[in-house]
Amino acid sequence: MWSFIAKALLAGAMIAAIAELGKRLPAMAALVASLPLVSVLGMIFLWHARPDARNMAIHSEATFWYVLPSLPMFLVIPMLLRAGLHFWIALAIGCALTVALYLVMMNIGPRFGLRL
Template sequence: MLAFVAKALLAGVMIAAIAEVGRRLPTMGALIASLPLVSILGMIFLWMARPDAENMARHAEATFWYVLPSLPMFLLIPMLLRQGANFWLALGLGCAVTILLYLGMMQIGPRLGLRL
């Protein structure tokens, strides 16, 4: 339980740091947010719990393929905001499109031979 709390606190600190840096320097906040810190920490914690090279390789590869469907969200949200859309609407639509793309990846990926 202590390990879970430590992981949750670390994630919270990361999010708070990104928000604080982004408030002052939006581009720097975006750079920090784009770093695969969560993925790296996830891999470290997964390795510590189950040091299995094949399991880790599958995890890292699947992470790559699941990042791709999330990328359009980062173009859709600014486009909607610049056209005058409400932030919450733009965020909601961006998330909805991402969910649809994730579902599509889950359906199409295995047909293309991807191990997701």
């Protein structure tokens, strides 16, 4: 239980640090947010819990493929904001697009041999 709490606190601290940095340096906060820190920490925690190279390889490769459907959100949201949409609406549309693209990836990926 303590391990879970420590992981949650670490993830929360990373998000809070990015938000604080974003107040002063939005581009720098975006750079830090784009780093695969959560993925790397997740892999470290997963390896610690289950040191299995095959499992880690599957996890790492699936992470790559699942990142791709999330990328368009980061272009759609600023486009919608610049077009005058309210932040929450733009965010909801971006998130809905991401969910839709995840579903597409989950349905199409295995047809091309992807292990998702």
